[in-house]
Amino acid sequence: MTTPVLMSDPKVAVVPVAECGERLVDVRAGGALLVDTRKQDPADAFAYLREGVLARVLHAQELLPRGLRLLFVEGYRPLSLQRAYFVEYAEQLRALYPEWPDEQIHAAASRYVSPPEIAPHSAGAAIDLTLADEDGRELDLGTRMNADPEESDGACFTDATNISENARANRELLGSVLTAAGLVNYGFEWWHYSFGDRYWALAKGEGAALYGPKELDEPHLVR
Template sequence: MFVEGYRPSALQRLYFERYSGALRADHPDWSAERVRDAASRYVSPPEIAPHSAGAAVDLTLMSADGRELDMGTRVNANPEESDGACYTHAPDVPPAARGNRRLLGDALTAAGLVNYPTEWWHWSYGDRYWALATGAEHAIYGACERT
């Protein structure tokens, strides 16, 4: 099931700022750099966000009768609420969810997409992370703003 694809830069900025603010509130002793690094595990900084380039999709699996399959967490579960189970290869994910993640991953990898490993649902093609993961010379896509 397709959950989300292109995301306008303004919305990406809002998501990043909202999550950074929550981390700052939960950890008032953290430096600005630490907050930014921690926020970047879950929400890409607006200036490099693959969703804002139209290069990323968030997906999950559905059964033939329309039921969402067990993936171990909900789509968009953050590292704090999921206790790290949102990471693609989290060790404490139930066997059925692990199998479903493997099925999703095998299909999308075969199609040339790469997974961002802190979000089992996030897959991209042509962005900076894709270029790094595949050894491509450069990203195909950069940020764009729809008008």
């Protein structure tokens, strides 16, 4: 298994951002996507994506076999929440591995939570999602969504070998339609795909990211 580039890798941070100014849109408008509320927040920030990201996700859904749908779990995440998630997980790792230096804690934490300064979710560029049947029942993809590496013994990594053949096939199907629509996966999280952010730009050899950090209360939101 090829080790993916970490979100904390300096190669990601140095990618410039050429902010295109695209709107954040509510993925629930129109009802085309199944939307899970497990990550819902008081401001409903979770349900927003950049317009271009949503268009590509909807295209990916059209590529699925009959009877299957994408199940949206989380999109946009405010910077304040991203910081809280990162600090919380880093502290968990520090308690588990007190001998690790800060640099190692930071790198290990970025397998599961993006460092706030480059987080795709805070740009509205990333989506956490899975596969479901027409009734919204989740398919087996090997772990629960948002399982961390310690809990899952690394089975949360997209190319993990310690999952069933059925789960592997479902991961490959999910990846095939999303990559065909132009998104890229973060290989430490089978459920995380993005478009237009720094990680996407690095993976695709683009000169700059299209989307940088964005605040939800900016005036060009579409509900």
